[in-house]
Amino acid sequence: MIEKLIKLREKNPKIVVGLMSGTSADGVDVAVVEVLNAGRQTKVKTIGWKTFPFDEGLKKLILKNSQPETSKVDEICRLNFLLAQIYADSIFKTLDELGISVSDVDLIGSHGQTIQHLPGEVEISGYKVKGTLQIGDPGVIAKLTGIPTVGNFRVGDMALCGEGAPLVPYFDYIIFTSDSLNRLV
Numbered sequence: 342m343i344e345k346l347i348k349l350r351e352k353n354p355k356i357v358v359g360l361m362s363g364t365s366a367d368g369v370d371v372a373v374v375e376v377l378n379a380g381r382q383t384k385v386k387t388i389g390w391k392t393f394p395f396d397e398g399l400k401k402l403i404l405k406n407s408q409p410e411t412s413k414v415d416e417i418c419r420l421n422f423l424l425a426q427i428y429a430d431s432i433f434k435t436l437d438e439l440g441i442s443v444s445d446v447d448l449i450g451s452h453g454q455t456i457q458h459l460p461g462e463v464e465i466s467g468y469k470v471k472g473t474l475q476i477g478d479p480g481v482i483a484k485l486t487g488i489p490t491v492g493n494f495r496v497g498d499m500a501l502c503g504e505g506a507p508l509v510p511y512f513d514y515i516i517f518t519s520d521s522l523n524r525l526v
Contacts, residue, residue, distance in 0.1 A: 424477030
């Protein structure tokens with residue numbers, strides 16, 4: 342896997358799949374994009390996208406386990422794997438519909454399903470801590486698809502003192518940066 346990631350760094354363009362399911366737990370969005378160049382020269386072109394609604398029972402189970410008073414650790418554990426399976430199946434269906442081979446995809450980026458987001462610090466055992474929990478494990482997605490998968494974006498941002506939303510500012514920078522215009526997003 343490491344060798345594949347090293348080669349991926351040099352590949353231009355790259356085909357990347359992005360996954361997102363929001364706090365409403367309505368379903369998963371799959372976007373397939375072509376990423377060209379890097380840094381300020383990055384260009385992103387949408388190849389296609391598809392939304393896969395969650396059935397009502399799954400939606401209720403996710404929302405139930407997003408509330409401290411009704412969540413159960415065993416259900417969260419199973420949902421973590423179930424959502425990864427649903428994400429993988431959604432990727433396969435989207436790629437098939439777009440006529441893209443799984444072997445042509447270079448990377449998957451998965452936000453996961455947020456079930457708890459606690460950006461405010463509290464003190465526990467002498468430590469100031471925040472917390473966030475996304476399920477739909479990227480490691481499971483990688484194993485099921487055979488495609489390198491990155492995730493835990495919120496976790497990484499909060500570990501570096503962020504609020505847990507690192508992708509929007511970066512995306513806005515890539516898409517809206519101009520040497521000649523001032524823009525406000």
